[in-house]
Amino acid sequence: MLERGERIWDGRLGSPLAMDYLISNARQLPALMRGERQAALLLFPEGKMDYANALYRNSITARYLTKATAAAVSRICAEKIAAGGQTAHLVEIGAGTGATTAVVAPCLKACAGKLAVDYLFTDVSQFFLAAARETFRDCPWMRFGLVNIDREFEQQGLAPESADIVIAAGVLNNAFNTDQTAKDLLQLLPDGGWLLVVEPTREFPEMLISQAFMMTQPEDDRKNTKTTFLSVRQWEHVFWQAGAAEVRSLPSDEHMLAPMEQKFFAVKKDSRTRLKQEESL
Template sequence: MGNLNGILAIDGFIENVNEIAIKLKRKIRILEVGAGTGRLTSQVVPRLKCDNLESHFTDIGNAFVLQAKKTFEEYPFMRYGVYDITELPINQGYDEGYFDIILAFNVVHTIPSVEDSLLALRSALNSSGSLYLMESCINDAWSTMSWGVLEGWWGFEDYHIRNSLMLNVNQWENVLNRCGFTTHIYPKAEELIKLSEKMFIIATKNDTIKKANKIKSLSKSTSKVEKMIEAPKKDNNQISKNRVIESTATKLNKLNLEIYDSNNVLNKEKLRNVVYQIWQQTLELDELGFDSNFYDLGGDSILAINLMEKVNKSLAINFEISDIFSYNNINSQTEHFYNILNERNLKEIDKNEELLIEEALKKLKNGEVDLENTLKKLGN
């Protein structure tokens, strides 16, 4: 959730939930779908201050649900269950129209048919319910060429809606409207939309979300983003994408990047520890198996990209996104990185030796070195 738009949108969401929960004469019911490792849950749940609340942590993977029960056991309002967003709620033990809010972080786009999933989610909402979506909206030729090798990238079937796994802003708005939602997308500023990695979308079954008491927090959050985006500009008054990303992205947490011994020899175990830390940060898991598959641990296309960026930044190597298929666990990646770094070190040693020899020959040619005396000293 390092994306600034995401952070501010979550702030607005939490404020709205707390306000609505106070006004309702019953419990407000929240359903989080595709919750996975709990990246979003961990930022939302501790800040929900109301008592009349019932929040459901769900995922299609039971392993994630079991882990969440341990992680969030201190919160009595939490409920847990397996939930498939491609199925109707009534087929999964939930009443139709049961929930006030559905929260989905980067999950709906992964389904073969976005439209079918949105209709199924809509049936889980009550008459004035809202669907809160946080979705990446990177949809261009470069993204497809770079990340199209990832598992699931071409798994979608709704070609009449999209030509890539990711939907752009207009595609989201169109499909949500067709499914009977009124949409409100943040951020609104045109330049900000172009530069934003993630969009925050509120989709409601009617227009009640337009009321001031339901969107004032999000309006404040949006204005904060738009003000902050004004600062970094180029000389031609065009917003600089690199500077915006630099000013809004969360910096990589400090790692113990010591991978060499005191005698400057690459240490494989120290390197493995760095890889382990990178995986922990990317997947937000405390414990990992060295041979566990990246995708089995909840990795997806977005997390794979994050992993690649962290590796390349931390180790100063060129780890390609397609390499995650071949090296999909910590041990295999450690071996791969060890070979890359060793090869680079050997090349640097060879280069240094060549420079030393070249320098020695130059001094010999210029008479700066007495060859006969040098050979005598070496002989002794």
């Protein structure tokens, strides 16, 4: 059974390392539950990012979702250039190993000469910032900073309406209160700005046996549904409640990756459209 799973996975759906990681997690589960092992050390043994790269960069779903994010960034920047904009301000939250940044950065380089870029790479952990400074040393327009999604952004140096694009890939499920964090993230955008989010939208046993041990106990609708991840419908509700004027998502229900139930959401802030929508209700 295990061998069959490995055969189907390897080379077609992702790197063999992702399988090694999941099998090792299953074996370590009793020790994790007894508190004898730390989930973070299973994902980053000796501080190495090989397992994380296999999960966040190389799987077929990760490749699709990072490309979707990068394509959205390119499109938003092209619109900004067409509208005579001078600088694109981007903030990435929970940027971690930089799996999304690595795919987005070349799209921004392609705008050189037409649009100046200011990219703030953030995470709650210094560990990732140190690695990212090295990885993205050829991006002089990239800045690095500590940001915790559970704390007020302004107190952490993020001013309201200071970003055209906010990217949050795989981090919002760590929020203590997703509703509050989504509101706070939209506050960072002016009208016309976009929040780009990537999230699992069902319970994933392979994540629950290890990564869930690193997550915060939530104080949002997950408490009612007793789930670790929000469903698509719950996410849409979160975004509308936070003040979104438009919510789009990928992949579509017909897409071959739809059964993976990992989603890319593009959420637009536009108070004027939002007001009209509310008036017509």
